[in-house]
Amino acid sequence: MCLGRTVIAPRLEIDLDAIAHNARTLVDLLAPKGIRVTGVSKAALGSPGVASAMLRGGVTGLGESRVENLARLRTAGIVALLTLIRSPMMSQVDRVVRDADVSLNTEALVLDALSATAVRWRTTHAVILMVELGDLREGVAAEDVVDLARTVGQRPGLTLAGLGTNLACQNGITPDQHKMDELSRLVEQVEAACGVDLSIVSGGNSANLDWAMATRDVGRINELRLGESILLGTEALHRRVIDGLRTDAFTLVAEVIEAREKPVQPWGVGAQSAFGERSRRTGVGTVRQAILALGRQDVDTGGLTPPNGITILGASSDHLVVDAGDHAVSVGDEVAFQLDYGALTTAMTSPSAVKVERSAAPVNARPPPGSGVDVA
Incomplete structure (x- = not known):
């Protein structure tokens, strides 16, 4: 985080x-x-x-x-x-x-x-x-x-x-x-x-x-x-990490816009959410709930992996709700997520997610000599 x-x-x-x-x-x-x-x-x-x-x-x-x-x-x-x-x-x-x-x-x-x-x-x-x-x-x-x-x-x-x-x-x-x-x-x-x-x-x-x-x-x-x-850094059949490959090439960072202690369970007469779903929350008591300025309009939220100790509770178009666990999360803080392939493709196509590339090497590159394929 x-x-x-x-x-x-x-x-x-x-x-x-x-x-x-x-x-x-x-x-x-x-x-x-x-x-x-x-x-x-x-x-x-x-x-x-x-x-x-x-x-x-x-x-x-x-x-x-x-x-x-x-x-x-x-x-x-x-x-x-x-x-x-x-x-x-x-x-x-x-x-x-x-x-x-x-x-x-x-x-x-x-x-x-x-x-x-x-x-x-x-x-x-x-x-x-x-x-x-x-x-x-x-x-x-x-x-x-x-x-x-x-x-x-x-x-x-x-x-x-x-x-x-x-x-x-x-x-x-x-x-x-x-x-x-x-x-x-x-x-x-x-x-x-x-x-x-x-x-x-x-x-x-x-x-x-x-x-x-x-x-x-x-x-x-x-x-x-x-x-x-x-x-x-993963193979595409079982999504196992391939030995020697890095899995940190892409990180999605979102900002906390609300952080409050809230009940685990919603209350009132239940119906469908904005995405046709019903609440599946389990447990009792309260959680340290945080809302991030990120939603399904930005990314396939089902493909996000939060930091250890943080659990995704749900998402709507523009809000991602998490249980912050023992993390002392405050408004204005950021939370970083890893992405699977589906989440990556949607985040890349989202105009709301700013893309920030970094490299210690020059970004301009040509293929190595002799690597071309003759197709003529």
Whole structure:
């Protein structure tokens, strides 16, 4: 807990050195396996500072799910291979070709639009076809991927850079050896059918780390798209802390606006709260209750971890109510929270939470020599 007063709260404090450390640790762990890392900065809303920290840590490129964030990185002068990791919207194909070097795709109509745009701009856009392996989010059926891959090379302005898959994000399906072997087999089939060498085989995200570190055979997998593990230091299947990684890259700080002794239990005729919930408070007596100027409009409060000895009692749009326990909390004091991935994404998109980045190193960074991926 931080005591004292500041003029900026709530604020999200971002330790860029912690992010660079996590990126470097993961890059070094995966390099002996022949797997490179694309740093996914989408949870940080395309922050150039966060992106630069990832590059400083040795990632070979950056992934973003929104083309607006890619444009932000371009405008900031970030020099890296930029990949759009969400299927492009038809309404944004011009911006995709302009700001993304590579995009993940599943739809023939979108490929047609990307091709026409690339031809009009006299450029080449690289494509990774995503394969459905069971998590039921994006992806072409395995039996259809060869046919779609054949058509990519027939579209002017496009080049087939590789295949990829996404697991665990939608339905929690584990990226295990069987799934990765299946992706490797599909790569071999596409290369044989299309007469190409695929330079990118993107096996997945931070949920793949348990598999990647345990397997003796990565097959054709040579890239992972890592966001949560770099930003929060945790793997994405069970949210365990990864050995050697820091978990303090992001801290959300809020100010106390009321501190009073209050009864544990509300009184009166009970009904629903503003969010359609009913009180679940337990216990008797009184608590040292504090209210913080932070609410569900700012962050997913269910993803916040308070300091030891402080318990979150509830939250509305603009108020977070806590039991301060034995902490002598006063009005104007600050309380610092750790965040899970859901809380981080919402705090980053909240205009009310001021973002404060700090680093002992220069924030401008370029990828290390020789780390680029040839997708032309």
